[in-house]
Amino acid sequence: MSQKRILVIADSDSSGVSGLEADQKVIAAHGCYAVTATTALTAHGPGDVLETCSPSVAFVKAAIDGCFDGGGVEVVKIGFLASAEIVQIVVDALRRHGPRFVVVDPVVVSMSGTRLLSDEAVHIIHTQLLPLTTVLTLSISEAVLLLDKAGALHQPDVRSLDDLTQLAKALYSLGPDFVLLKGGQLPLTGNLDVPKHDSDKQVIVDVLYDGTDVSLIKTAYVGASLPLGVEYAFASAIASNLVLGDAVPLATRKACRYVEAGISKGKGLIDYFHSTYTLPFSPRYFIEYLLNREDVKPVWHAHVHHDFVKRIGDGTLPVEKFKGYLAQDYLFLVQFARAKALSAYKTNSMEDIAAGAEEILHIQREMSLHLDYCAEFGLSKKEVEKQEEHQACTAYTRYVLDIAHSESWFALQMAFAPCLLGYGIIARRLWDDPETVKEQGNRYWKWIQNYVADDYRAAVEAGEAILEQHASLQSPSQIESLVKIFIHATKMETGFWDMGNE
Numbered sequence: 001m002s003q004k005r006i007l008v009i010a011d012s013d014s015s016g017v018s019g020l021e022a023d024q025k026v027i028a029a030h031g032c033y034a035v036t037a038t039t040a041l042t043a044h045g046p047g048d049v050l051e052t053c054s055p056s057v058a059f060v061k062a063a064i065d066g067c068f069d070g071g072g073v074e075v076v077k078i079g080f081l082a083s084a085e086i087v088q089i090v091v092d093a094l095r096r097h098g099p100r101f102v103v104v105d106p107v108v109v110s111m112s113g114t115r116l117l118s119d120e121a122v123h124i125i126h127t128q129l130l131p132l133t134t135v136l137t138l139s140i141s142e143a144v145l146l147l148d149k150a151g152a153l154h155q156p157d158v159r160s161l162d163d164l165t166q167l168a169k170a171l172y173s174l175g176p177d178f179v180l181l182k183g184g185q186l187p188l189t190g191n192l193d194v195p196k197h198d199s200d201k202q203v204i205v206d207v208l209y210d211g212t213d214v215s216l217i218k219t220a221y222v223g224a225s226l227p228l229g230v231e232y233a234f235a236s237a238i239a240s241n242l243v244l245g246d247a248v249p250l251a252t253r254k255a256c257r258y259v260e261a262g263i264s265k266g267k268g269l270i271d272y273f274h275s276t277y278t279l280p281f282s283p284r285y286f287i288e289y290l291l292n293r294e295d296v297k298p299v300w301h302a303h304v305h306h307d308f309v310k311r312i313g314d315g316t317l318p319v320e321k322f323k324g325y326l327a328q329d330y331l332f333l334v335q336f337a338r339a340k341a342l343s344a345y346k347t348n349s350m351e352d353i354a355a356g357a358e359e360i361l362h363i364q365r366e367m368s369l370h371l372d373y374c375a376e377f378g379l380s381k382k383e384v385e386k387q388e389e390h391q392a393c394t395a396y397t398r399y400v401l402d403i404a405h406s407e408s409w410f411a412l413q414m415a416f417a418p419c420l421l422g423y424g425i426i427a428r429r430l431w432d433d434p435e436t437v438k439e440q441g442n443r444y445w446k447w448i449q450n451y452v453a454d455d456y457r458a459a460v461e462a463g464e465a466i467l468e469q470h471a472s473l474q475s476p477s478q479i480e481s482l483v484k485i486f487i488h489a490t491k492m493e494t495g496f497w498d499m500g501n502e
């Protein structure tokens with residue numbers, strides 16, 4: 001499904017806390033795609049606007065038309081419109097293109113309280129823009145200014161919840177379908193009364209009015225100094241929720257909750273991405289990421305470059321050691337097959353059950369190769385099976401079986417991963433390495449061949465596909481615990497080689 005598009009018509013703020021820069025973060029955090037028409041450029045220094053620059057009216061018109069002509073724009077979010085000419089251009093464009101929803105946050109007053117729009121611009125907003133508006137969202141001071149200019153301000157002092165509601169109703173009379181009046185400038189008591197002391201201030205109430213119903217959205221008052229840009233985030237969050245299919249009351253309530261969480265999670269700034277997962281790898285590159293992590297790299301290196309492996313490659317490994325290893329590996333594979341069977345039991349996906357069954361058959365073939373191989377070294381199946389399990393073998397397989405019982409299906413796949421990936425990588429490296437003694441010159445050549453053969457390669461590829469497919473569905477914290485399982489199982493692999501070397 002392609003991302004839903006929102007056209008943002010607003011100024012650019014170099015500090016990133018308001019304007020297009022903030023809107024785009026909010027929209028991206030909702031999984032939507034922002035297209036833009038820039039109405040003004042502002043260069044911000046610490047606490048101050050240093051320079052402003054105005055694009056031509058023709059530029060703004062071209063940007064708006066270009067975005068609509070690109071297709072898919074259902075929602076327009078309007079912020080600072082800079083001049084009366086631009087307000088008029090925007091109104092004309094809305095009439096021409098007729099988007100489904102128009103969310104207007106008419107930035108009439110700056111973050112520091114400075115008046116930003118001329119009387120003429122405000123006039124066009126209330127006479128022409130607001131009747132085209134789905135949701136009008138604004139602060140108390142902006143509401144008072146707008147109503148004053150519209151000649152519809154009946155009570156300039158807003159002190160109580162009742163005043164706030166009357167203000168929302170007055171704004172509704174200017175033409176929007178819904179008014180969301182932000183009550184941030186009027187903290188109330190827990191009972192929604194007027195506070196007598198600062199310590200009584202407990203609740204902020206936003207009022208949503210649709211001409212019939214008044215809905216109150218309450219949030220805890222967290223003090224007068226909020227991060228800059230709080231007011232701006234609401235409208236783009238509402239626009240995002242609307243384009244994602246919410247009705248206006250739910251879209252506004254969710255937007256309030258989104259901003260509330262952004263304030264509480266961000267330290268002095270709004271955390272726009274408080275509910276967004278960012279995985280530390282790109283889809284299909286989990287294994288590459290995993291094997292290159294700083295905590296995995298040395299552990300993985302110890303496994304795949306183990307001395308036992310080197311001596312298989314140059315053929316110097318004493319035969320008795322190899323035989324001992326092979327017999328233990330046979331016992332290991334029996335337990336591993338049990339864990340694979342449990343793995344199939346742990347999933348409801350028929351695809352994954354079948355893949356698990358396939359892997360058990362691969363293990364069975366690997367075991368029969370072991371027996372053939374053992375026979376060549378004069379070791380019968382009976383002799384192999386009656387060997388006592390070495391502690392390294394018990395430790396590794398029972399760790400995997402414990403994960404199978406106590407952790408998720410995917411955690412178990414992570415416990416399998418070092419076994420599956422490691423031998424494929426080791427054998428391929430030995431096969432390619434010019435230092436490796438090949439063919440008849442190396443009595444372990446067949447072992448290398450078995451693990452580069454198509455059958456084993458197919459098992460590795462199927463396992464890799466499962467890891468890649470499911471890793472992308474995990475949360476970042478789950479990835480961390482899964483990596484720990486992988487590291488532990490990799491250490492067990494190294495322990496197995498150590499055992500072979502004893």
Ligand SMILES: Cc1ncc(CN)c(N)n1
Nearest residue numbers: 329332419420423493496
């Ligand atoms: C200990 C161990 N690890 C991995 C593999 C390869 N399946 C194996 N046979 N044995």
